[in-house]
């Protein structure tokens with residue numbers, strides 16, 4: 001298979017794989033596969049926690065979702081997210097995504113921008129419908145605005161827009177306890193940019209690959225080689241060691257999935273297209289992504305639909321800021 005598909009290049013700025021390094025910014029950069037996995041599964045390291053916020057605001061959402069919860073609150077919140085995913089069976093998601101993709105392609109007829117219309121719009125509409133939101137199409141821009149301010153460090157304008165978008169999503173959502181509603185909306189926000197990034201990158205390679213290369217194989221290798229989520233962060237809660245290095249309490253760590261997925265001690269010939277190798281892009285441990293099968297089903301529905309009827313990409317995409325996650329912009333495709 002390796003001779004018949006284009007090489008998937010490293011994401012730009014992928015760090016080299018090596019022992020943990022204390023970077024100029026004062027955080028540890030962790031790049032080896034075994035070190036990243038060890039940190040993700042070691043209770044000495046926690047996700048940066050979000051403080052509580054006013055009901056219905058962005059701060060409320062961040063302060064109530066599993067993603068930014070410490071070990072005391074995390075299990076119940078994650079259980080709420082996992083329970084909601086039980087109503088989103090992957091085969092059904094794939095079929096719905098394929099149907100909406102076909103409708104989009106019929107509707108536009110000519111050139112199509114993959115990122116906004118398909119990569120974000122289709123998965124979010126499918127998921128929002130499954131989660132019972134009153135207006136799945138209106139949920140797409142609202143979720144996109146929230147996703148842009150979801151990670152720490154968003155500016156005040158982005159936060160104000162996200163506050164309004166969270167309120168709109170809560171109003172569209174069926175009534176429920178705050179923890180349940182927040183974690184169901186959290187699924188949409190988590191899915192938004194990561195799944196769009198996967199679809200955008202996969203479309204780039206899929207439309208140039210022979211039809212005999214299965215979409216699942218392309219998605220697997222895009223996740224490894226050009227991951228839509230390039231890494232994540234942890235904070236040390238007590239003195240610990242990572243890859244033999246002493247790490248002080250309170251130290252911040254950046255775990256680089258992009259580098260770890262190419263670790264030559266785990267993946268032989270890391271540049272070769274050979275699906276089925278170990279990939280850390282969905283994380284691991286207690287916070288590991290519960291939506292992996294759902295993301296793959298949604299992406300398969302969209303990318304299969306594109307491969308069936310559309311051909312070459314007509315632009316080489318850049319990526320939207322920020323670098324985590326990586327969502328291609330301006331990727332346009334044409335009908336065959």
Ligand code: HEM
Pocket residue numbers: 047066067068078081127186187188190191194195198228229232233281282283284286287288289290291292294295
């Ligand atoms: C290609 C698409 C996706 C990628 C690469 C991805 C990756 C990740 C990663 C790396 C984490 C863990 C972050 C950490 O430990 O710091 C995570 C968490 C999470 N993801 Fe995904 N994700 C994707 C799609 C989805 C989808 C489609 C859903 C839901 C339908 C989802 C729901 C979640 C949730 C709820 C969490 C938080 C889990 C927790 O903290 O317990 N993700 N994802």
